[in-house]
Amino acid sequence: MAKDKYWLMGPVYDALSWVFAGNSIYKCKCSMLDAPWLKPGDKVLFAGVGHGKEAIYAAERGARVTVVDLSEAMLNKFRKAVEKTGKNLDIRIIHADIFKVEEFGEYDMVTGNFFFNLFPREMIPEVLEHLKKLARKDGYIVISDFAYPQGNPLAKLFKNAYWYTAILIFWATTGAAIHPVYDYQHYMEQAGLKMRDLKHTPFLGIDAYTSMLGQRLT
Numbered sequence: 001m002a003k004d005k006y007w008l009m010g011p012v013y014d015a016l017s018w019v020f021a022g023n024s025i026y027k028c029k030c031s032m033l034d035a036p037w038l039k040p041g042d043k044v045l046f047a048g049v050g051h052g053k054e055a056i057y058a059a060e061r062g063a064r065v066t067v068v069d070l071s072e073a074m075l076n077k078f079r080k081a082v083e084k085t086g087k088n089l090d091i092r093i094i095h096a097d098i099f100k101v102e103e104f105g106e107y108d109m110v111t112g113n114f115f116f117n118l119f120p121r122e123m124i125p126e127v128l129e130h131l132k133k134l135a136r137k138d139g140y141i142v143i144s145d146f147a148y149p150q151g152n153p154l155a156k157l158f159k160n161a162y163w164y165t166a167i168l169i170f171w172a173t174t175g176a177a178i179h180p181v182y183d184y185q186h187y188m189e190q191a192g193l194k195m196r197d198l199k200h201t202p203f204l205g206i207d208a209y210t211s212m213l214g215q216r217l218t
């Protein structure tokens with residue numbers, strides 16, 4: 001397997017996210033993981049799970065969880081966090097490129113949290129199509145990420161400055177592509193998903209993060 005791009009970020013990712021956003025990122029990632037969207041017994045896949053506190057949250061609520069990540073450094077943290085719960089949770093860990101996971105039509109929900117922003121713009125439809133195929137018909141796709149910069153000029157400026165600070169850190173440490181915040185709702189609609197829910201999570205009084213849920217109809 002290729003060199004782990006997250007070897008440096010892996011051990012400190014969640015701590016950094018805490019410094020950067022307090023509890024807001026975690027709250028945003030959990031915002032679709034309850035009824036009516038996720039119920040006990042549902043199968044949910046987390047693409048690029050990272051430290052995956054939200055995957056543990058879902059499993060603790062009775063979901064059958066599969067997590068996929070390319071980074072062993074990230075998955076090590078995830079494994080430790082699962083162990084720390086001391087609970088017998090239904091969690092399956094796959095150390096792989098998400099594109100190699102071909103369990104098509106298997107999942108009630110597929111999530112990409114702070115995952116799509118790793119890819120260059122031209123790849124977003126392809127990544128989304130792959131996650132969509134992993135969901136069953138009528139299943140859900142969830143994208144959580146930095147909020148699309150809109151609102152008054154000051155809010156827009158804050159959101160852009162906030163995003164570029166984050167992406168520059170990731171560019172320097174993991175080689176992530178530098179680009180503006182993508183309009184994920186547009187891509188989801190373009191992929192034929194029916195938008196069912198959208199929730200903002202504030203940080204410092206600004207709607208800094210968004211989680212959106214679309215349903216696969218065909």
Ligand SMILES: C[S@@+](CC[C@H](N)C(=O)[O-])C[C@H]1O[C@@H](n2cnc3c(N)ncnc32)[C@H](O)[C@@H]1O
Pocket residue numbers: 006029047048049050051052068069070071074096097098099112113114115118
């Ligand atoms: C920015 S982190 C987000 C982690 C987590 N979802 C969160 O919100 O905290 C992106 C994660 O995606 C993983 N990743 C990147 N490309 C991947 C791929 N092609 N397949 C699976 N995981 C991937 C990275 O290793 C990393 O753990």
